Amino acid sequence: MLPLILPTAVAAEECFDDPPGTVLFPEEEACLVRAVDKRRREFTTVRRCARLALGRLGVAPAPLVPGERGAPSWPAQVVGSMTHCVGYRAAAVAPASRMWTIGIDAEPAEELPEGVLDSISSADERAHLAALARLRPEVPWERLLFSAKESVYKAWFPLTHRWLGFEEAEVEFDAAAGAFRARILAEDRPVDVFAGRWTIASGIAATAIAVPRTH
Ligand SMILES: CC(C)(COP(=O)(O)OP(=O)(O)OC[C@H]1O[C@@H](n2cnc3c(N)ncnc32)[C@H](O)[C@@H]1OP(=O)(O)O)[C@@H](O)C(=O)NCCC(=O)NCCS
Structure with missing residues (x-):
């Protein structure tokens, strides 16, 4: 997948x-x-x-x-x-x-444990997930958000050798294209936006970011 x-x-x-x-x-x-x-x-x-x-x-x-x-x-x-x-x-x-x-990140395609969403998302992101859930209720959007942020951190860290908090990336999903964009809010950032893709199959929710050298 x-x-x-x-x-x-x-x-x-x-x-x-x-x-x-x-x-x-x-x-x-x-x-x-x-x-x-x-x-x-x-x-x-x-x-x-x-x-x-x-x-x-x-x-x-x-x-x-x-x-x-x-x-x-x-x-x-x-x-x-x-x-x-x-x-x-x-x-x-x-x-x-x-x-x-x-x-890259993979997670069980299940709801996040109680209380986790608030600590990994902004109010805008939660409103975005609610809209996505009305469109595609079968997708575990909260878990995908978590996975996308883990992928962001794994792509970010080798570039910066710095921590990135969950509040320092704002993720927006494209439900139809199986894509997402993560806008980086941290100061001194080597990149403004990570573009990624997501998929759900076999009970696994997965996200991936791969930035070509030309960017
Ligand atoms: C490090 C972290 C991202 C790992 O994610 P996870 O979902 O817990 O675990 P996964 O199984 O998907 O990934 C584990 C693998 O990530 C890799 N990894 C661990 N730390 C890493 C880092 N600092 N940078 C890049 N990759 C890292 C390792 O390969 C590890 O596997 P290994 O220990 O067998 O070598 C997570 O534990 C963490 O610390 N998250 C907080 C930071 C964060 O996500 N911020 C959000 C930014 S928007």
């Missing part, structure tokens, strides 16, 4: 289960010393996805260790993003010569 909403210059791989046999590098194993089984599974399978995607770029397998504030450390000249949630894992990578930054 995420591969379908990313440009062709991006190599993306996804997995709906945790196939056995994936071997981690010692540097990656070292990150899992205190990890519970769920964390070991998502960490391992998403790296399997990433290595498959990197292979399509001709990049040899290498350790993918969480770096600054959890951001993955990609091989030189590669940009990318990873996501995992119950029943889904995905990684997307591209040559840095083609893409400036990538952010």
